[in-house]
Amino acid sequence: MAFCALVSKKALGSALRSGAADLGSGLCQIRRLQTFSLPDLSYDYGALEPAISGEIMKIHHQKHHQAYITNYNKALEQLDEAIQKGDTSKVVGLQSAIKFNGGGHINHSIFWKNLAPTNEGGGEPPKGALGWAIDADFGSFEALVQKMSSEGAALQGSGWVWLALDKELKKVRIETTANQLQSSMSCCSTLPGENFTGPPGDKGATSGSLLGIDVWEHAYYLQYKNVRPDYLKNIWKVINWKHASDAFDGEAA
């Protein structure tokens, strides 16, 4: 290990092409830089109408989510280079781009699975363990919907509203996060004014996201304009509770 630097696949490739001498490859770890790509939706863009318009779904998926992925890949490539060169300040400087774009990729990938057309179960309230947990922790399904909608509407700026499972306390709870933060991660914002609206502290591994709703303006503006509460009222008709239930059963086990 002492004789070998970590070599990325790209660098190794170009070294081999240029006929470089033996790299001591027996001791070398070759790190492959993975690039990410846009996951497909399991339904048509127009399948969530009239709750969410096909136009919004198409742009949200093909432009916004794709942009997060493109920029995430770019940031990872730059990070790789910076690590190779030992450029610490560049490595540190890239963290916010990785957090933001990687976070955007994670959150949107969850979001597409949180939605389903009404003729495929979208909107049907959860039964089983998740249903009981919601009743226990919120009183009723309607109370949860109402609370989540109002917290989503009250969120300043851009962010997400989550239904998350606190594995430690075995309770489901509502969280909001700013920008592209994941649920239950502590915030290390450097930009003035970037507010962490979720619960304080780093809950890290004790919480699982069951359901997330994107309340960035791009998620609803073309259809609902400034009336975010209407978007939040209607989105429940296409929420995929089956997926949330499965996630709950998996996490709570």
Added chain:
Amino acid sequence: MVHAVLCFHYSFQNLKQKDQLRGSRRTSRIVAFYGLTAPPYELDALEPYMSQKTLEIHWGKHHRAYVDNLNKQLANSPLYGLTLDELVKVAYNNGNPLPEFNNAAQVWNHNFFWESMQPDGGYMPAAGLLQQIEKDFGSFPNFREKFITTAMSLFGSGWVWLVLKKEEKKLAVVGASNAVNPLVWGDIPIITLDMWEHSYYLDYRNDRGKYVNAFMDSLVSWQSATARMARAEAFVNLGEPKIPVA
């Protein structure tokens, strides 16, 4: 600079009676509230770079809602009675914002935004402002690039500002999230661009770059900026005036 208009409506009871009535159930109260400042041009005047539809919703709904909600908050708030500038600074509370901050700052920001634009805007500033930009950024294209890059690298909602920094006595480009504006740092705003998605989504969808460039090329009001610079120089000494030699 045009502040939000303060309007007054008087209760039907006499001012003198106010003391006598203290403690009674129906105390008279003079209530002041902030008004919605209109952009200094027609709502279709910025077409095609910013559509009438956008102005109708951005000004008529978003900006109006901030004003209405601020007034509601202030009706029962200890922060009642400040000017808008003071309110923004006080409510910011050194980084631990009070509930009134978001609405107050957003009212201020939108007032300032409409005035940062004009029909047939864009191109370049002239004379003193241009010289100051060249001094502090190297060249106007440098400044333009800095402004655009800062706008594009904002994460989430926010605003990008050209400010005159009081301490450093120079111009700078600053980006800030959500409602934060340079007043809270004691700096003097010169122009601003709203980077919240609602500001460009109807006209540009996700294409933020096109929106920012359109602002720079065709919307920004350098006349307004020049007037602000002139006023700012009453508060910040930018050095000896260049007196031409005959």
